[in-house]
Amino acid sequence: MTDIAIIGGGAAGAAVFGELVQHKRACTIHWIVGASSPGRGVAYSTDDDRHLLNVRADKMGLFLHQPYDFLEHASGELASVSGSDFLPRRLFGDFVQAQVAALIHSARQQGQSVEIHRASAIDITPAGDDRYSIALHDGRRIEVDGAVLALGALPPRALRCVTSEARESGAYKLDPWNLASDARNPRRVVVIGTGLTAVDTLLTVSTRWPNAQMVAVSRHGLLPSVHARDGFDPYPDQQTLNNDLLSTPSIPQIVRKIRRAITEHAGDWRSVVDGLRPINSLLWQGLTTRQRWQFLRHVRWVWEAGRHRVPPASHGAIEQLREEGRLAILAARVLRVEGSAPLRLTIRDRASQLNSILESDLVIQATGLDTACAYTEHPLISRLLENGMVVPDPLQLGIATEIDGQILSRDGRAQPGLYALGSLLRGGLWECTAMPEIRKAAHGVANRLTDTVLPFGVVGGASSR
Ligand SMILES: Cc1cc2nc3c(=O)[nH]c(=O)nc-3n(C[C@H](O)[C@H](O)[C@H](O)COP(=O)(O)OP(=O)(O)OC[C@H]3O[C@@H](n4cnc5c(N)ncnc54)[C@H](O)[C@@H]3O)c2cc1C
Structure with missing residues (x-):
């Protein structure tokens, strides 16, 4: 029997899992999903309904050839939905979770072997004959003929200007999606970053701590542009x-x-x-x-700022916070974050080039995707860098791959059956992190695996190779 592994339990992993199930090949699909339930990943695990999709409902979905599945799901859940709406990300997470449950059920019904491993992959090594051995954190090993790395963004690293005292104080937050458990009641919160992640973080902070003053700081102080309320005609030329x-x-x-x-x-x-x-x-x-x-x-x-836009509702909420005087946006460079309670930030104003000090009870780093593999502490990626199974993109935008996602080894060889999907591909593709691109890439990777690793045998049909 042929074995395929998907590593990563986010929406990208779900998309390639679904594509492979739909190919109905006689194989075992191992989906290594980490600690959380498969499908939602980072973006769609939020339960804050002010966190909206930044893609219109009719452009979201898991599968290239089923473009309106999400819209149909949403229509069954909400009283009125239009394809141009920006719906809560939670709803997309519910949709993915439901799709995953249905896919697992139908795979098993059609006699396909599917194994969901609630574990983290920590190493991959060649196992001879173009096979790979994947080590899991709990000591198990899985031998496979092909694998897809759908790991999402790398764990965020603190900016270099943050002292260890500040990092260890508990008042410097590296994970903006995990604020709910914080018991403090800050008078001032500084968010570093003014992009999409920062917008959602500010909305969460504004409801979690209604009396807190908020400051968002980035080099250009530029918030994302806003989506048009309705669609618009295409540019004729x-x-x-x-x-x-x-x-x-x-x-x-x-x-x-x-x-x-x-x-x-x-x-x-x-x-x-x-x-x-x-x-x-x-x-x-x-x-x-x-x-x-x-x-x-x-x-x-x-x-x-122009390409990755916020929905009008998120934009309106941010503007209201600014009008109420609760939020200030600064164009400045953060030079140093030090101290403990409160933290002290030294910032340099972009226009005047003068330094000033900001004090804050809580500082949240919301600087967006980290894809710099060479510096990461991600256990699997750092191990693969050591053993030469992956090599960083020259600009630290992920790992080096062929255009179709096939992973290059340190000696520049395209490794048979080994692919990456999503933000690890930034170096080769630049745009590969949103669902419209991910589902297209997932379709391509599943086809490549089916052609090369799984060419023979369908479930309930002829023998496998
Ligand atoms: C806040 C936010 C909002 C977004 N909004 C949108 C949007 O509205 N529309 C859109 O199209 N895109 C949006 N995106 C882009 C989003 O990244 C993609 O849509 C998609 O969710 C990416 O999925 P992923 O599976 O690649 O990554 P992730 O969601 O990060 O999932 C990867 C998973 O793999 C797990 N993992 C990592 N390493 C291992 C390992 N070694 N072993 C096992 N598991 C591992 C991780 O823990 C994680 O659960 C948003 C992204 C963010 C962060």
């Missing part, structure tokens, strides 16, 4: 623009052409940005490492 950009060899020229299209377009600027989505990864793949670095240094901050 998008195809011409996209073709032109794909043959434009410089970052400044690419930026200029996008800016010009936005200025000339009579409609909504967001339609131009959204119309780039099908070519974002292709554009990235066409850049040299130096150009990618240029993009990260000079363009990323404005790109992220």
Whole structure:
């Protein structure tokens, strides 16, 4: 019997699990999901209904060829739903969980072997004949013919400017999704970051501690743009623009052409940005490492703010907090975080370049995805770096892979049957972290595994290889 492992119990793992089940191959699928129940992962485990999806309901889903499943699920749960709504992330988590339960049931009904391991993978080593041995934290080992790493983002690391005293004080929070258990009653909360994670964190803080003053600080002090309330017409010259950009060899020229299209377009600027989505990864793949670095240094901050937008309701709630004087947004660089209670932050104002001190009872780091493998303490990734089964992307944007996600070893070899999915692929694809991209990649990886590792035998049918 052939064995396949999926490592990671988030939505990306669920998507590739479902795709593989639907191929109905005679194999054992081992899904290694970590400590939590399979499917929800980090993004969809929240129970705060102010945490909204930042993708419209009709664009969310687990499977490429079942685009409206989530919308149908939501219609059964809520009194009125439209495809353009931004629904609670909890609801998407419920949907994924229900899909996973149905998939496990149908796999077992059709005679397919499915094993859910509530454990963490801590090592992968070659086991001969293009097979791999996966070590679990509880001492078990699983031998497989193929594996998909769907680990999500790496555990956040404290910024280098945070002293060990501050880190150990309990007042510096690295995990913005785990504030509920904090018993303190802070007078002031500083959030480091002003992106999507920071917005959700501020909304949570504002209800958890209604009397706390909030400050959000980032180098540019730029909040994400807001989604249009309703949809909009596409930019009529998008195809011409996209073709032109794909043959434009410089970052400044690419930026200029996008800016010009936005200025000339009579409609909504967001339609131009959204119309780039099908070519974002292709554009990235066409850049040299130096150009990618240029993009990260000079363009990323404005790109992220325009591309990753917040729903109107989240934007409205943040604006209200600012109007009420409960929230200040600062454009400043955090130079140092020290002390214990309160913490002292030294910040340098972007405009004046003057330093000042902020005191805060609680500081929450909400600086977004960490994909810098070389510095991570993630047990599996650090072990795979040591044994040469993975190698970091040159810009620390995940691990090095082929475009289809096949993992490269330290000696540059594409390892048969070994794939990655989701944010580990940032270096090769740039855009690979939201469900529309993840479900497409999951479909591709499941097809590649089916063609290469599982070519023979369907459940209830002919013999396996
Ligand atoms: C707050 C937030 C909001 C978001 N909102 C949206 C949105 O509205 N729409 C959208 O499309 N995308 C959104 N995203 C992007 C989101 O990352 C993806 O949609 C998707 O949830 C990613 O799933 P994942 O499985 O790759 O990662 P994760 O959800 O991080 O899941 C990975 C899982 O693997 C586990 N794991 C890690 N290592 C191991 C190991 N060694 N062994 C076993 N298990 C392991 C982790 O513990 C985790 O549970 C959001 C992301 C965040 C963080």
